[in-house]
Amino acid sequence: MLLEALTLQLGYNATLVTIGAALLGLAAGATGTFLFLGKRALVSDAISHATLPGVALAFMAMVALGGDGRALPGLLLGSAISSAVGLLCVSALTNRTRLSEDAAIGAVLSVFYGLGVVLLTVIQSMSSGRQAGLESFLLGSTAGMLWNDALVIALGGALVLALVALLRRPMTMVAFDPEFAAGAGMNVHRIELAMMGLALAITVVGLKIVGLILIVALLIIPAVAARFWSERVDHVVLLAGGIGGVSGYVGAAISATAPGLPTGPIVVLVAFGLFALSLVLAPGRGVLAAILRHRRFQARVHVRQGLLALAQGQPIYEPLTLRLMRGRGLIRADGVATKAGRAQAARALLDERRWQLLRSDPAHEEAAAHYDGLTPLESVLTPDQLRALDRGLRPGDVQAGALQ
Amino acid sequence: MQVATEQGQARDAESPLDIRGLTVTYGEKPAVFSVDARFAPGVMTAIVGPNGAGKSTLLKAALGIVRPVSGQVKAWGRPIAAGRARISYVPQRASVDWDFPTRVIDVVLMGQYRQLGLLRRVRTRHMEAAFDSLRRVGMDGFAERQIGQLSGGQQQRVFLARALAQGADLYLLDEPFAGVDAATEKAIIDVLKDLRSKGKTVVAVHHDLGTVPEYFDRVLLINTTRIAEGPVAGTFTQDNLQKAYGGRLATAQMSALA
């Protein structure tokens, strides 16, 4: 069943939804990356909640003009306008008052959302409009998706993707370092506006499939997941698009296999699954890698400190240091240094003396920057440089090292 | 009772702050590596070193504000937690949001948190202690002022007043002279010298090499590791500074010291 769904063999509507969700995920992942890198991920929360009054007002306006009230393009236009107003309010509160952006986001999203709910209850009491369906914008609904709806979503998604590709360089610079971008002669304000505009477009396009609460997930989760795998912005954007697209595709396919599996939540949960995998497994930034690295690092710190203490005849107090050094055969159970321990201690002390010498010499400033208390000087200087340095040491220091 | 007092005095003879093998890292790069420091009681010690040498980190780790990778810290020979009531910390001015809705007097009263606890009422003696602290830093006219309206120097004085209100025996100051006007610098150093004359211990992270001999008795030079520690006269030498600063010490500064 799932295989059929994944190969698009579950019928016309399922295929339409699956392709639509994949496109949406792709565009949302790529767009959301810029918000996330600019530390403004939750602006998308304000954007999405602020669509609700627009949807309701557009419905009322279309009914008042004698139309159907449920025409998708009209509703999307309304939602775009009201979330643009919401964004303006966020920026006005942030720039003109002492309130921080997170407070402005929270205020706008709750108030616009509240207003939207008021308008929805007004619509419920209107006898003229067939109100059924507007609530589906909260959570999305793909059940009755039409060819025209799919077309709107596909075109919108493609357009956003094209714009992201076009604007990726300036948006990267602004997200990373707005002041530098301004210094480089960019119109930071306009580029930020474009970033917001693209997020807004994605939100509006995605309303129909995943609904206004969960579109936020598609803008945030793929970007955060992708960040674990790469340090390069262009790679993160591509990866986020990929993760978003896969989430949309797989999520929609799973949801098509059985009733009671709504598309939006499944897509979000698939995306979260990919995020969780990234969080744990990614090399470099992943949790597993970080734990291993920290363990190794901590051990290096303790052993080095222990060796230096040995070499200088000082007692070692810390239990962890003692345990690590015993485990490496550097000291015996009673705390007395072994032969290997004495040799390594002498080497560590020599290394430390060499470093001290090096760091007090302005000529070695560049090499001195490598100092972190752990890196052996041999890995920074050439043998010739080391010999030259050793001439500055007292004979005793070098001999201690030669004893090894 | 008698015995207890004697024991207390014996402890006081120990260093107010004794740091052993302290290593702190941010990520994978140690900011402070295996530093030992025993601060002498009743004197003023400067912690000196280049930017990024781990001076502030050393103080924060000693107080348990950041967690070290390894190392032990004792206050008067006992774990730091036991000595908190006698230690007063003046953080960097820039470490807080001065837009916080509060007044100068409220900030100074924060210094008496350990006396006031959760619910004890602020009584006249607490207010008097707070006003007295403000008077000592020359800020008694500003008690009702909103803290956001203060200049940088005034903010620093308020922080010092808060520390004074604690009535501690050991004062740890993080860059108390950074970005303050000359009048404030004078006011602060007068207060610190007054503390010393009363037998208190003062330790300050300090960045202005030119004023070290004038202000301080002892100096701890660090650059990730400890370079040297001792009386200013024998320790604050061109040789040691060269070791701490390497190429970063401008020749002009060197000659000013000579």
Added chain:
Amino acid sequence: MMGAEFVALSLPPILIGIFAAVACALPGNFLLLRKQALIGDAISHVVLPGIVGAFLVTGVVAAWPMMIGAGVAALIAVGMIEAIRHLGGIEPGAAMGVVFTTLFAAGVLLLEQSDTSTVHLDVEHALYGNLESLIWLDGMGWHSLLDAGALRGLPPELPRMALTLLLVIALTWLFWRPLTLSTFDEGFARSLGVPVGAVGLGLVIVAAIAAVAAFDAVGSIIVIAMFICPPAAARLMTNRLEVQIAWSVTFATLSAVLGYVLAGYGPLWLGFQDAVSAAGMIATVSGVILALAAVFGPCRTRAGTA
């Protein structure tokens, strides 16, 4: 309007609205100053999976299991946010976004999977609440307030919300000093031995309790709005924390009363038949108050530049 009908139909919802609004606004002040305003947003989104989970576990729709479920979900969410922040090195906003959308999605999925159509448990209830339906049938007039028998007929949300408010007030009062100290200067607070981490976690837990108690009566829109709008507006009115708290309580009360009245009677005044959502209107009024404070508030810009 002030007679028996008011006591029976309007007094309980207005009181519940006020209690809920104030209970959320109090911790909201501190969340705002700690730049954690959106924690309230995150908590109220995870209420849905919490109540659905509680229903699946207990099989009944009852207030206490649902509130416990929501509380547990809020704690799980906070734990997940902290874990993702620290383990993954992700900024708090993004970590929040990941967690609350995921848990909300899980809630919707659980709701669709479980056969809850037969019982009264739906998304809209959690989002909008049902303030209008919290009426007091035994309330025959003001004298009923002295009638023990009639008082027993009060909607249970009223004493529950009142109790929650008392708890929030008591905790805020009790922990006022460590709370302000660690909010203003974390490093100094740590140097005094204040358990800064525990204080922060305690604040979030109190916020979660307020949110969970309030959502059942008034829905999550009011919860989010009251966490943020009254404290934000109050911050623009004064430069003293005590005064800010007083303003925020005033604004929360005003929003609840005005919002309820406008929702119930506004449409009638305009010649329409039906009332509109009280929860939505209360949020809207709080937004209008914030907008007015942002334009006219005496302390609306950062100190020093005013």
